[in-house]
Amino acid sequence: MKYPDVGFESFFTWMNRPRIMYAPGVRKEIAFELSELGASKPVLVTDKGLIAAGVAEMVAREIRESDLELAGIFDNIVQDARLENINEGAEFYRSVAADSMVVVGGGSVMDTAKAINIMIGEDVDDFRPLAEQAALWSGVKALPPHVVFPTTAGTGSEVTTALVVLDTEARVKLQITHPINADLAMLDPELTVSLPPKVTAFTGMDALTHAVEGVTSTGAEPIADALGLHAIRLIFKYLPIAVKDPDNITARGCMLIASTLAGMCFGNTMTGGVHATAHALGAHYGIPHGLANGIMLPVVMAYNLEEAAERYMLVADAMGIAVDGMDPMEAAQCAVQAVKDLKEEIGLSETLKDFGVSDDPAVLRETVELAASDSQISYNPRYLEEDDLLSLYLKAR
Ligand SMILES: [Fe+2]
Structure with missing residues (x-):
C-alpha cells in the first residue's frame, strides 16, 4: 500500500517500560x-x-x-x-x-x-x-x-x-x-492454552480495540502506529486460530505479543469512543470489558470514518485488505466490515440487547452521561456529543 497522507501532533512523549521476555515456558x-x-x-x-x-x-x-x-x-x-x-x-x-x-x-x-x-x-x-x-x-x-x-x-x-x-x-x-x-x-503462551474459546475471542477484541483506537486516536503518532498496526496484522491472522485450536502455541504466542504491542500503542496514545462507551457499559451492566469493546467497535468506527479515513485506511491495510486503488473512505469502510466478519468468525454475535440494555433514551441517559465524562472520550477522532453516544448505544443493540 502506498502510504496515505496521515498527520500527527507535533509533540509526543514515549514511555518505554517494562522489560519484556517472550518464550513458551x-x-x-x-x-x-x-x-x-x-x-x-x-x-x-x-x-x-x-x-x-x-x-x-x-x-x-x-x-x-x-x-x-x-x-x-x-x-x-x-x-x-x-x-x-x-x-x-x-x-x-x-x-x-x-x-x-x-x-x-x-x-x-x-x-x-x-x-x-x-x-x-x-x-x-x-x-x-x-x-x-x-x-x-x-x-x-x-x-x-x-x-x-x-x-x-x-x-x-x-x-x-x-x-x-x-x-x-x-x-x-x-x-x-x-x-x-x-x-x-x-x-508465556503455555499459560493461555486453557483459556476458553469465548474468553479468547472477547479478550482478543479488547486487544484489537486498543490497536484500532490507538492508531486512530487524536494522540496517534508514528511509534504507536508501528506497534498498533502490527498488532492488527497478528490479531487478524491468529485470533481465529487461537479460538478454534486452543492448544496452538504459535497462535497463542502471537496473540500474547499482539496484545502487548497493542498495549504499548494505546498506553501512549490513549483510546477513544469505544473504550468510553464500553467502560460505562461495564459499570452499569457488568458486560465484560472485551465483549463490550467487541460490540461497540464496528459501531464507533463507522461513526468516526469521516474524520479519519486515511488512518482507517492504514488499519484496513493491516487487516489484510487490498486497499491499493481505493480512496481512503472506501478502504475505511472495508475495515468496518472486516471487524464484523472477524467477530462472526470467532463466534461473537452478542448485542447490547442480550445484556438488557434498554432502547429507552431516558433509561440510557445515565450510561450516556457516564460515557460522556469518561477520560478516553477526548481522544476519539470525531467529537462525540451526548446525543451521538445515545445513537451509538442504540445502534449496538
Ligand atoms: Fe481495553
Whole structure:
C-alpha cells in the first residue's frame, strides 16, 4: 500500500517500560529474574479460576522449586479490579511479609496487583484516595519488584501505566495512571492454552480495540502506529486460530505479543469512543470489558470514518485488505466490515440487547452521561456529543 497522507501532533512523549521476555515456558526463568530484581520472598497474585485451572500453579511451582520463598497466594479477585479487593490484597502482602509480587492473570488481576504494589510502595492502607487522584505522577515513591504473566491476550495491562478500578458503590470505573508499572512482563503462551474459546475471542477484541483506537486516536503518532498496526496484522491472522485450536502455541504466542504491542500503542496514545462507551457499559451492566469493546467497535468506527479515513485506511491495510486503488473512505469502510466478519468468525454475535440494555433514551441517559465524562472520550477522532453516544448505544443493540 502506498502510504496515505496521515498527520500527527507535533509533540509526543514515549514511555518505554517494562522489560519484556517472550518464550513458551519462559516462566522457568522466574526465580532468576526475581533474584536479579533483589527479591527473595514474593507473593503470588492471581484468581480462583486460575488456581482451579492449574495455571497459577505452573508459575508457583517454579518459585517453590527455587531458592526463593513463596510468601503466599492472594487469589481473592473477581471480574474487574475493585477497591475492596485491592485493600485486602495489600493487607495480605503485609501479613505474609512479602518483598515482591508475581502476578498471574488477566486484566482484572493485573490491575488489582498494580494497585496493591502502589499501596505497598506508598505505604498506605486505603487505595481510594489515590484512585480519586487519577494521575499519580508527582512525588511517587519507588515500588517493590513486580513481575507479571498475562494469562489473557487482551488487556495489555502488563505493559501500560494505566489501571481501571471498579467503584462498586458509585458504579463507575476509575481510571488511574502511575509512572511505575511492572519491572518485567513475561509472556508465556503455555499459560493461555486453557483459556476458553469465548474468553479468547472477547479478550482478543479488547486487544484489537486498543490497536484500532490507538492508531486512530487524536494522540496517534508514528511509534504507536508501528506497534498498533502490527498488532492488527497478528490479531487478524491468529485470533481465529487461537479460538478454534486452543492448544496452538504459535497462535497463542502471537496473540500474547499482539496484545502487548497493542498495549504499548494505546498506553501512549490513549483510546477513544469505544473504550468510553464500553467502560460505562461495564459499570452499569457488568458486560465484560472485551465483549463490550467487541460490540461497540464496528459501531464507533463507522461513526468516526469521516474524520479519519486515511488512518482507517492504514488499519484496513493491516487487516489484510487490498486497499491499493481505493480512496481512503472506501478502504475505511472495508475495515468496518472486516471487524464484523472477524467477530462472526470467532463466534461473537452478542448485542447490547442480550445484556438488557434498554432502547429507552431516558433509561440510557445515565450510561450516556457516564460515557460522556469518561477520560478516553477526548481522544476519539470525531467529537462525540451526548446525543451521538445515545445513537451509538442504540445502534449496538
Ligand atoms: Fe481495553
